[in-house]
């Protein structure tokens with residue numbers, strides 16, 4: 001059964017929100033690059049790719065359900081922040097906001113008795129638990145090391161090791177995962 005227009009439009013809005021998330025994290029990556037914190041920059045680049053993957057998961061789903069993807073303008077993200085802690089506080093706040101949006105999408109799918117969409121969205125429910133947890137962990141660690149240049153340098157080196165999850169590119173390219 002083809003997706004309803006109401007659900008299609010709601011997922012299209014979420015594609016925009018995910019792409020904004022990608023844009024926001026990319027801007028944060030540029031900020032950290034400018035600050036010489038290449039590990040934080042790397043973490044944000046990975047986050048940018050993950051958000052792009054989230055958007056593309058939805059993009060693929062709308063098409064698979066016989067709907068029409070509509071891409072909208074992406075808001076301009078901030079360019080600079082007052083402190084590293086402020087950046088990570090914004091990441092956490094933003095992820096909490098995204099969680100509330102995903103929850104609303106699930107409510108809508110239930111109201112429309114669109115069980116395929118409900119099932120599809122469950123992946124995002126789980127993903128948001130992870131997204132909030134990793135942002136919170138990073139924020140707590142950053143608060144601990146922020147006043148010690150040595151500890152901050154070590155933390156930055158740890159973040160430089162983050163690599164993309166293996167399913168990111170196949171989803172973006174709409175390819176099967178082995």
Ligand code: FEO
Pocket residue numbers: 018021050051054095098131
């Ligand atoms: Fe796509 Fe970080 O939520």
